[in-house]
Amino acid sequence: MEEPRAFPASSSWEGGVVTERYLLGSARPAPHVQLACCPPLCAFPVDGDALGVWSTRDPPHQLLILRGHHQPVTAVAFGNTGIPLLVCSASQDCVIMWRLDECRARRLQGLAPCGLTLCAHPGKVRCVRCGPDDQVAAVGAGRRVLVLDVQSQATLAELEGHQGPVTAAEFCAWRPHVIISVSEDRSFKVWDFRAGSLLFSSPVLAASPLLSLCFNEAGQQLVTGCAEGQLWVFSLVESHHYRCVTCADLRKKVETFSTRRAESRLCSQPGGCERPPADGLDTGDLVDATLPVLALARCDLPLVLGPARGLLSSENTGCLWIGSSTGLFIFNLANFELEAVLRYKDFRNLSILVAGSCAVGSSSGKALCVLTAMFGNEIAVLEVNLAALVRSQQRPHLGTDLSVLPSSGVLPTSPLCLGTAEEKRAQPAAHKQAAARSVLKDKPLVFHTHVRSSGYASTPHASMFSPKTNVKGDCERSSKCKNAYKCKEYPLESSLPTKLRRRLAVAQGPVAVSCVQFSGDGRWLACGLLNHLSLVFDSDLTGTPAVLSGHDGAVSTLGWSHNGRWLLSTSLDGTLKVWSVCRRELALSLGRDRLPKPVRAAQFYYIDSFILLSSGPDLQLLKYHVDTCRDEIKRYNRRSHCTPIFRLLTTGATEITSLSAANEFYSYLVLTAGRNRALEVFDLNAGRSAAVIVGAHSRPVHQICQNTVSFWCCTSLGSSFTTQQAHIYNLFATTAIGDGIQLWDLRTLRCERRFEGHPSRGYPCGIAFSPCGRFVASGAEDRHAYVYEVGSSTFSHRLSGHTDTVTGVAFSPSEPQLVTATLDGRLQLFVAE
Missing domain, CATH: 2.130.10.10 (YVTN repeat-like/Quinoprotein amine dehydrogenase)
Incomplete structure (x- = not known):
């Protein structure tokens, strides 16, 4: 086994976005295994049948090697409670639960760490996951999901129903007795492991196997991704009956993100958006390549997205990390758009450019990502600065604070002021005419310019219509109508019609x-x-x-x-x-x-x-x-009219x-x-x-x-x-x-x-x-x-x-x-x- 080499932060890419903290050469490649990342810890197979646990803290304990398997380790998962911190590893010969504090203590004493064997000979294991209270563990072995009791090492349930190997399984945080699993049969299933029953089975979702899944606890949603780069979001609210919220194509999202970013940069320059960019951000390789969703994890994105975040609801929808073979992506579960794109090839100091397996975890504005090479034996741990990553890819600030409600008065040069000024300038003339008409002049006793004839010598005419003489003006009628219509306050908390x-x-x-x-x-x-x-x-x-x-x-x-x-x-x-x-x-x-x-x-x-x-x-x-x-x-001789006041042309006409x-x-x-x-x-x-x-x-x-x-x-x-x-x-x-x-x-x-x-x-x-x-x-x-x-x-x-x-x-x-x-x-x- 090669000596690991670490890279200091000064050798990271410009802006301090990503740093390769650890690189390990393993004797055997591990391109398609389930890795584990729970900052500050990462867990991954080493030399096939050993388990490596690496920490960003306390240099004497950076790498802990745990041996107990006789077959290659194919799945690793951390516990959820942290007291004590557990890590579960699975291979074809057994499933072992390790207590990290005891393992470190035995290592310091010069003794070999040992774990608790939960199950022997489960078969080919593709995934493993610990329960919310770490009392049970779910193991995806072939087409089955085994639920194991940690204390008694007994099998609580054996859930069968998938038509292909189970690739991922998760416990529902707000319904601890519920497990959701995905499989190569391209569907997901919802199980009640206490009753040993199937609650829901989805139809076939894609043309390729489902590889990963994750829960959004705030929105009670399930997110799953497949090998072709499609991402599905389902609502787990009880009244929604596992309704599909959206289906996103990762390749199209990357293309849209890059195009918008390039066009926004162009629009922020003098001259505006005169033409779309010819090359954008050189994303043709990402768009044409397959972007399998290898891993999904919650992303604690810092508040760098603006003041609107959290205003729409008390519900915090949050973001997800998407780990793929060529990069990492931050996916917003509120607007279903990418917030950031991190491509491995854009960082000159990274050793792995194409990943076979991936695991991501974030905390306190930092994210750890462990990768295994697709075409090599390398295992790398990356540290990502979330604030720097998102800030580097935000749209340029326009320098103008926009608000529908005005914060200042009308400018003298504003067209809004121009229309009002013209109306005011027209009023004195009208007043003068009215005043002139009101001046009394010397007139004869009969001062009408036209005197109506008596009609005695004229032929009587037919009455075409009888005009209404008691019609009131629009203003009076409108006022009366408004007063007659009772206005009351709209109930803000009213139920939906x-x-x-x-x-x-x-x-x-x-x-x-x-x-x-x-x-x-x-x-x-x-x-x-x-x-x-x-x-x-x-x-x-x-x-x-x-x-x-x-x-x-x-x-x-x-x-x-x-x-x-x-x-x-x-x-x-x-x-x-x-x-x-x-x-x-x-x-x-x-x-x-x-x-x-x-x-x-x-x-x-x-x-x-x-x-x-x-x-x-x-x-x-x-x-x-x-x-x-x-x-x-x-x-019928109308005097209504319109006068153009102002005209604006849209950008690009x-x-x-x-x-x-x-x-x-x-x-x-x-x-x-x-x-x-x-x-x-x-x-x-x-x-x-x-x-x-x-x-x-x-x-x-x-x-x-x-x-x-x-x-x-x-x-x-x-x-x-x-x-x-x-x-x-x-x-x-x-x-x-x-x-x-x-x-x-x-x-x-x-x-x-x-x-x-x-x-x-x-x-x-x-x-x-x-x-x-x-x-x-x-x-x-x-x-x-x-x-x-x-x-x-x-x-x-x-x-x-x-x-x-x-x-x-x-x-x-x-x-x-x-x-x-x-x-x-x-x-x-x-x-x-």
């Missing part, structure tokens, strides 16, 4: 509903259809809806004004229209002469001060005026697919999504682009949804439905076809959580935040609506009863109600039980 109360069809024949949205006071529900119409229902879907007709194409976007008087709609015919809700008539129209490119998204902005819209790659800010004249004779901005309160930020799959944040106070998130989804985003609905304030009553902490309003969600929902935080520009449980592979299904901020609802193609808790990675409820694809969802801002819309033109109202 899951009880179906009402179902109706919006038209005689099947016509798809493209979008639905509640008004800010929760009284009205607007519904856009593909047959060119918009409908306005009462919130409880009773009564006859108001029909708004005027578009020549399918209605694509609806948006309520903050005061509830106006409804904005856009259509695929390239027009934008503003409707008077009380009069049920058109108030303002913009056609193709003003909008040469189709309008993908539009809304009221800055508490109804502006109209914000996207036309091609342009983000436009319009100052509008709606004529409220009630002259029945001249009411990419067409905007969706936009979102807060209209419930004053905010300077506007969020946009582009055809290039990027998200861009515009600061209209500064009049420029503030940030770009490249590669946000694998496909273009079709909807951005902000958590601002609960900030609605009833002006006439002076009270609000509900309010939340300020940082909650910095969360927003995006969705794309086939790529689930992502929850972002503006302060860090990071995806904090991902939801993938709903099928949406071919149709753009809508999403919505609940007013309490606890839930995100989404449509789906399997005739269900899904509701996620923002602190969980899987859906909490699946609402059934639909007859077609659920295209849109909307939460009422005033009470716990959820409305869903389907492709066959049906609306369903769900209420809390």
Whole structure:
């Protein structure tokens, strides 16, 4: 056996990310064995039939050789309690439990260490694991899982059912009598070893054997990986029935991570994202290579990921170490993305570049990794600085702290100030005209310019219509409506609306509903259809809806004004229209002469001060005026108009697919999504682009949804439905076809959580935040609506009863109600039980 050689920290890679602390040459290779790592200790086979235990502390005891096997050691595992610290080793001839304190004491006395034999001749062992209290041990021997009692050395249970050799087994921490095992038969099984029964058996998950598994105790999840680099996450919550949360391809995650990092570096340079990088980070070898998931372990990632971590829920989802043949990866279980990539070949002092076996453990900001060479006899122990690793691969800081809630006043050069200034400059002239009209002048007794004839000599005419002379103004009617509608505080701790109360069809024949949205006071529900119409229902879907007709194409976007008087709609015919809700008539129209490119998204902005819209790659800010004249004779001669105030072009002149901005309160930020799959944040106070998130989804985003609905304030009553902490309003969600929902935080520009449980592979299904901020609802193609808790990675409820694809969802801002819309033109109202 060669003398081990250790490398000092000064010889590590630049930045002190990784150091090779120990290197050992063994007489026999050990490419496919289960290793053990529990900082500060590592355990691995030495010379075939011996067990080596190495520690980073106390140099006289760095390497402890334990001999007792007569066949090569194939699996090693540490105990869990640490008092005393145990290590279990298994070979084809026996399974031995070692007490490390006694073994060290005997070694110092010059005696040979000895262990406790738990089982003789178990067969070919691929894995071994100690129970949570170290009183039992699970051994994967062939197609069986043997459960051994440490005290009596008896076999408590022999679990059979796998069709291939068992490759890994784990005890469930919160259900100690439960063991989960994976096998080369590509499935996992859940056992109750006390009863000796099978609780659950999964279907075949992959085309290659499952090699490893790990538990996420905080989220009650099971993670398993296979030889082809696929990773599965299952929910072990009792009501979820072993539901698959996500399936990730490690190679694709590495490619996405490297591309985003390269593009972020490019965007941080002067000139922005003019073109994607040609070579990225030279990841072609990693993408093309097979990345088997050799090991999974919990990663105690330090708080270097920004302030958003932990804000979404009290549940700490955490991260995982993934050990593979060519590198180590940190996988985030909240957003299912890689936080860091460590490739062995990037560190010039490492001796093993291709690993056959791997084990990782982390503690106190440091991680230990023990590797065995695939094509050699070397065994190496690496020490990784977690903070340095993650910090070296974070996106460049933009130098701008973004927040939906403004922290300063409007700048004099801001386009928001410009629109307000023009309005103020127009007021003196109006006042002068009014004053001029009020001046009394000398006039004859009959001073009318036109005197109506008596009509005696004229022919009587037919009465075409009788105008209503008692119609009140929009302002008076709107105020009356608001006062009549009782506002009450939205219950923050209310149960989710899951009880179906009402179902109706919006038209005689099947016509798809493209979008639905509640008004800010929760009284009205607007519904856009593909047959060119918009409908306005009462919130409880009773009564006859108001029909708004005027578009020549399918209605694509609806948006309520903050005061509830106006409804904005856009259509695929390239027009934008503003409707008077009380009069049920058109108030303002913009056609193709003003909008040469189709309008993908539009809304009221800055508490109804502006109209914000996207036309091609342009983000436009319009100052509008709606004529409220009630002259029945001249009411068709409209004087409503729009004036362009400001225009911004997206980075790379990419067409905007969706936009979102807060209209419930004053905010300077506007969020946009582009055809290039990027998200861009515009600061209209500064009049420029503030940030770009490249590669946000694998496909273009079709909807951005902000958590601002609960900030609605009833002006006439002076009270609000509900309010939340300020940082909650910095969360927003995006969705794309086939790529689930992502929850972002503006302060860090990071995806904090991902939801993938709903099928949406071919149709753009809508999403919505609940007013309490606890839930995100989404449509789906399997005739269900899904509701996620923002602190969980899987859906909490699946609402059934639909007859077609659920295209849109909307939460009422005033009470716990959820409305869903389907492709066959049906609306369903769900209420809390």
